[in-house]
Amino acid sequence: MSTNERDLIVGGQAVIEGVMMRTPNAYAIAVRKADGTIVNTAAALPKWSDKAPILKLPILRGGAVLLQSMGLGIKALNYSASEAFAEAQEAEAAQIEVALTPAVIEGEGDFAGITGGVPGLFPIPKKKRSKDELKKGGTAAAASSIVFALIFNVLLFIAAPLLLTNAIFVAAGWAPQAAQNSTATAGKDAGEPPAEMPALRRTWNSVRGYLHPVRPTVGFNLIDGLIRMSFFLIMIIGFSLLKDIRRVFEYHGAEHKTVFTWEKGLDLTVANARPQPRQHPRCGTSFLMVVMLVSILLFSVIKFDSLLFNFLVRIVLIPVVAGLSYEIIRLSARKESGAFFKLITRPGVWLQNVTTKEPDDSQLEVEIEALKESLKLEPKTSEPELAPLS
Template sequence: MMRGPASIATAVREPSGEIMVKKEKLVSIADRYPVLKKPMIRGVVALIESLVIGLKALSFSAQAAGEEGEELSNKEIAMTMLFSLGLAILLFVVLPTYAAKYIHSAITDARLLNLFEGILRLTVFLVYIVAISLMKDIQRVFQYHGAEHKTIHAYEAGVPLTVDNVRGFSTLHPRCGTNFLLIVMVVSIIMFAFLGWPSLWERIVSRIILMPLVAGIAYEIIRFAGRSQAAWVRISILPGLWLQKLTTREPSDDQIEVAIQAFEAVRPSEDPEAATPPEGLCSPSAC
């Protein structure tokens, strides 16, 4: 699935072997309310919209691939997002914060306790990524993730988008959502280190309340990193690129072909609705 400046396209290979492409106009709530385009706010908006777009794309792909059921309704998407949010809070907020209390007797400095909690959160995140990467269906998703990145790299390099050309590019991309998640973890470790050590529930609530701010800061960092060519910036994003070795896989030629079809549908030069050049033409997973 690819997201262009003004439209979104999802390509799916049907059981017959043909590639079906669904293209939709990209409508953002930020277009109606310009204040949502302001720094620190736009990151939260982009994250929520990317989640919605991603769920719709997965629903469409499942239907087009011949699986039973219809595309998810808006209510079902909202319920799925709420469930996912609740699970994320449980795994990455409640669990590390609760576990950190067991070393309170050994460490009294609040900053060190919060840093330890942050390291626990990062560890849980990495274990989660490794665990899902072992699932067969997820491995296939990660192959398509790699195909998206290769296609975007080929476009940015200015080469014709053919399977042979795209195949030679890397599956790692600096604007990937994996980088964003890792930066969220790092920013949260730094920010929460200065919040003191109140009661367990106060710590949990404070982390939940501050997550939009953390996401906003992380978005601005990855946005800057995507534009900068400075050596120190290239070095600083290396951990995110290394992490993508878990969230991407080498795709097959058939998968690259699907990614190319999705990209061609939103290629800026061929998209009459596009008003701006692609500062980051990508899928939600690569934005």
């Protein structure tokens, strides 16, 4: 392998019983099936910026890369679920005598990947479908999964922290006008005879005082960010207790070990990958920490006296926050030994003690195969650049 080829920055994503590995212009997904064999699929991955040159501009390119990565990640999860549980699904289908209206289709549907394709959770139609039908269903499943993920993340990581922070500031008296209004509202409610006001309305009037808009400051956004990160940590730690998710975290660790092996110029073998660290500074968890910091600073400048507007601006500026965070990682990654890069990625490296687990040799084999397959499709003339986060 030439030095120029080794300059390529690779990344990936752990999936069910496997991994998706990416180079700047290609990707490959490798999965270990129930019978122990490894299957893979690989393809070139044209950049969106090749079709729309405007997406090469700073900030815009970050948003484009992340959206493309999200779509590819959902596709990889659907593929891994269908392959990892294919034999179990076929065995289950063989026992079913009644053809079911295909609300849930073999290896697809809104629940594929979310449930991990657990056999027996839904009956599986025995009838095999054409490749065109499978492709169409897979596209619909990927689209619906992305929409669900976006709505879930908006509610959990934007709406809930914003409302809680607003309520904390009102309750603590850090927003004098809001506190006075809240007290006045509460006093008015207290004087109302219970019989003259329905319980639901009394409850709403009590809650409404805490929803009085607080103009965000750096302190407001800092608490908002801490609440958001607390939700994330609770979710990740909870997931880590599940056996199937722990397997995904082991593949996550194997992915990092394989990336380190590549970056150090070593042959891609299990023996070389085994001793490598399982925490990598360019992991997506490091990116999330940068996103939180950028959000705190940006929304301390762009702020409104309306709670609704403060919520909407956080949604509208998601691509801007992502783009700025991507540029920070991109610039700092050019010198990974630098103090700034180490500073902004250190919290993410700490968090990887939860999101990665020590893999076994069989998992390393899957990671290595995926990377080798993606490298086969990488043009020999590729310029070194920042590939997706590992």
